[in-house]
Amino acid sequence: MDLDAFVTAHYPEWEQLRALSGRRTLSGAEADELLDLYQRAATHLSLVRSAAPDPTVVQYLSTVLAKARTASLRRRTMTWxxxxxxxxxxxxxxxxxxxxxxxxxxxxxxxxxxxxxxxxxxxxxxxxxxxxxxxxxxxxxxxxxxxxxxxxxxxxxxxxxxxxxxxxxxxxxxxxxxxxxxxxxxxxxxxxxxxxxxxxxxxxxxxxxxxxxxxxxxxxxxxxxxxxxxxxxxxxxxxxxxxxxxxxxxxxxxxxxxxxxxxxxxxxxxxxxxxxxxxxxxxxxxxxxxxxxxxxxxxxxxxxxxxxxxxxxxxxxxxxxxxxxxxxxxx
Structure with missing residues (x-):
């Protein structure tokens, strides 16, 4: 695997996933997009770990996926x-x-x-x-x-x-x-x-x-x-x-x-x-x-x-x- 080419090709998707994960509210289309991007990023992380386990890329994708997982669950916060x-x-x-x-x-x-x-x-x-x-x-x-x-x-x-x-x-x-x-x-x-x-x-x-x-x-x-x-x-x-x-x-x-x-x-x-x-x-x-x-x-x-x-x-x-x-x- 050419890791640099792989990152260049998929980096915009990862950044989009990170941006969606940071929003407080999502529309129906955005929620579907977040889940789709999450599944694809998880596959990308698996490929990187098996073919070219670069620590920096693995850490970055793990962080993005963790944030997206929290956003998809939408944990409720305590309110007054x-x-x-x-x-x-x-x-x-x-x-x-x-x-x-x-x-x-x-x-x-x-x-x-x-x-x-x-x-x-x-x-x-x-x-x-x-x-x-x-x-x-x-x-x-x-x-x-x-x-x-x-x-x-x-x-x-x-x-x-x-x-x-x-x-x-x-x-x-x-x-x-x-x-x-x-x-x-x-x-x-x-x-x-x-x-x-x-x-x-x-x-x-x-x-x-x-x-x-x-x-x-x-x-x-x-x-x-x-x-x-x-x-x-x-x-x-x-x-x-x-x-x-x-x-x-x-x-x-x-x-x-x-x-x-x-x-x-x-x-x-x-x-x-x-x-x-x-x-x-x-x-x-x-x-x-x-x-x-x-x-x-x-x-x-x-x-x-x-x-x-x-x-x-x-x-x-x-x-x-x-x-x-x-x-x-x-x-």
């Missing part, structure tokens, strides 16, 4: 309207559709925490099985309150946000296994119940609830949402219904990614409350009131916007055009 759909349709739809899972998860955990806390508060022998009397005194008189003012507000908010986001991510990532979520929730309940029981038994129940409720209501709700959705993913392969297990898990898995992204914002709010409201000098009723208002706002978001989104046919899953093909199944 798409972000708006995510915030007012996709996320609330998933939260509303999975509400039974995370509400039941929340109720079960709260009941277990209260029972455990009462048991610890009424039985000093049980307390000493978890923590020594000296450590209990340190917790009650110093550590519990000092924890919320140990770091600067912004730094503490970042730490709390990162930690809680990690907990939520673990719930979602290991949701398909089921047991890791139950184990994580039990450890969380055990920690809250034991600390709360000890604080109450030493006469510091007001400090405990005054410091944990402002941020804890929304924070624990986010954790329960993540856990509930993770358990829903686990159940999708245990009992897939009319769908195949692969299709059921794919559907729930895609939806749970929406929850993971949405909880980033929820946990950012709870982290800010924990960093700036919980340790503040506001009266206890005001601090708890802020936490309650944040929780009411979240629930209104789920049960108002979510109900509307589900009624309109949104599920939080990818649009049909973005999903892979699925096999028909009998009902």
């Amino acid at each position: 309207s798409r972000l708006g759909d995510f915030a007012v349709r996709d996320l609330p739809a998933v939260l509303y559709r999975t509400r039974r899972w995370w509400i039941c998860t929340a109720l079960a955990n709260v009941v277990v925490a209260v029972v455990l806390g009462v048991w610890v508060a009424r039985n000093p022998a049980v307390q000493t099985s978890f923590i020594s009397p000296e450590a209990a005194q340190q917790l009650v008189n110093h550590d519990f309150r000092h924890y919320y003012s140990e770091y600067g507000g912004a730094d503490f908010a970042a730490r709390v946000w990162t930690n809680n986001a990690w907990v939520a991510a673990v719930c979602i990532a290991f949701g398909v296994l089921g047991f890791p979520i139950v184990w994580m929730l039990w450890n969380n309940v055990l920690n809250v119940g034991v600390q709360g029981g000890i604080m109450v038994s030493y006469g510091h129940g007001g400090d405990f609830f005054g410091l944990i409720l402002p941020h804890g209501i929304l924070e624990l709700t986010a954790v329960f949402v993540a856990a509930g959705c993770g358990l829903r993913l686990f159940w999708s392969w245990v009992e897939p219904g009319a769908r195949s297990r692969a299709d059921a898990m794919a559907h729930e898995g895609r939806s749970i990614v929406v929850v993971a992204l949405g909880l980033i914002g929820v946990l950012l709010v709870s982290g800010a409350i924990e960093a700036f409201v919980t340790p503040s000098s506001l009266p206890t009723w005001a601090r708890i009131g802020i936490g309650v208002l944040a929780e009411i706002a979240f629930l209104a978001y789920v049960f108002v916007l979510g109900r509307r989104a589900v009624a309109a046919g949104f599920t939080g899953d990818l649009r049909d055009a973005d999903q892979s093909a699925t096999r028909p199944v009998s009902a």
Whole structure:
């Protein structure tokens, strides 16, 4: 092959392909031309590689073809309207559709925490099985309150946000296994119940609830949402219904990614409350009131916007055009 003559003969086609690949919109004729030129350039690249593998020409054609491939696929970019759909349709739809899972998860955990806390508060022998009397005194008189003012507000908010986001991510990532979520929730309940029981038994129940409720209501709700959705993913392969297990898990898995992204914002709010409201000098009723208002706002978001989104046919899953093909199944 005379490489110079080959390049001279076909270079205008390659440049035309590169020009078409750089346009934001194409007419029907231009789109057909792009695909035709792409196929021919791919053949040219194969010929060059086999007959005269010049590195410069191979690199040039590879770059042109890669750009043309991207242009032919026309990957969609995130727009403000798409972000708006995510915030007012996709996320609330998933939260509303999975509400039974995370509400039941929340109720079960709260009941277990209260029972455990009462048991610890009424039985000093049980307390000493978890923590020594000296450590209990340190917790009650110093550590519990000092924890919320140990770091600067912004730094503490970042730490709390990162930690809680990690907990939520673990719930979602290991949701398909089921047991890791139950184990994580039990450890969380055990920690809250034991600390709360000890604080109450030493006469510091007001400090405990005054410091944990402002941020804890929304924070624990986010954790329960993540856990509930993770358990829903686990159940999708245990009992897939009319769908195949692969299709059921794919559907729930895609939806749970929406929850993971949405909880980033929820946990950012709870982290800010924990960093700036919980340790503040506001009266206890005001601090708890802020936490309650944040929780009411979240629930209104789920049960108002979510109900509307589900009624309109949104599920939080990818649009049909973005999903892979699925096999028909009998009902």
